[in-house]
Amino acid sequence: MHRTIRNLLLVAVVLGAATATIGLDPNSARAYHTYEERLLDNTAYSLHRRRARLGLMKLSYGVIDQLQVTTYTMPYVLGTLFEDIAPNLELKSTVYDQRRLALSGSLGFVTGRIEQIDSTKIRYLTFPISLAASVRINSRVNTHLGGQYTATKIVGGSEPSDTDIEGAAVVDLLQLWGMVEWRLSKVTAFTFTVRWVPYVSDTVVRGNLVVDPGNPTIGIGLEIELLDLTHAYSLVPGFVFSWERANIRLGAGYGSFPIDGVGLVVPGSVLNYVSPEFDIFVRF
Secondary structure (H helix, E strand, O other), X not given: OHHHHHHHHHHHHHHHHHHHHHOOOOOOOOOOOOOOOOOOOOOXXXXXXXXXXXXXXXXXXXXXXXXXXXXXXXXXXXXXXXXXXXXXEEEEEEEEEOOOEEEXXXXXXXXXXXXOOOOOEEEEEEEEEEEEEEEEOOOOEEEEEEEEEEXXXXXXXXXXXXXXXXXXXXXXEEEEEEEEEEEOOOOEEEEEEEEEEEEEOOEEEEEEEEOOOOOOOEEEEEEEOOHHHOOOEEEEEEEEEEOOOEEEEEEEEEEOEEEOOOOEEEOHHHHXXXXXXXXXXXXX
């Protein structure tokens, strides 16, 4: 596990050193890391009017200077694995933006369905709501703070043989994050992101159990504690590289893994406590 993390960080450092030398030439690339061309991930900034970002992880468009609309690709990919698309949308608004401080709010939704061969049908719906603040320390260093609250509802049922189970589950989750951004050159920016999950509600399940269609329905209620996500955290160093149009975000750290756009967190034990950060995108 630790060897994998070291290898990923070594690749990021090598790429960072190589591209930083490119940025020493003022004519080698357009200045991505400026006040006008800001980082968007984990910040309070949004795309300017009629600007677009197309990447592996998400597609965004600036409707006006203070409003950005985004759809994430990860839910679609996961949806295809369960033979059902997962439409999702996020609206992000930079409500205040001065030279030193920017504030934003965002809200979105993800919905989809999981249907298995044994007649198990599950529909899920998540509502992530976020607030973020970005503080410009100087021309090279920025700090970003934020929080996201996600309400998740899962409704499903199963019909194995003559047993019918129908019910719903509700999970609420709060994430807090902080990111330091250090612009090493016009091409390379170093980032260090800390995430923490201070609150996860117990999974409350309510439903009905029918053992035999001729017998009365039995009400069931379960409360499941999500131990793996209690105080989950991640520490992720990374780099963002940018040329005239193309951009690469690369990082790897330790801890849990947040699913962008969905608002949920994968426990660290699932990925051997490796928390990756990766995206390739163009802006125009």
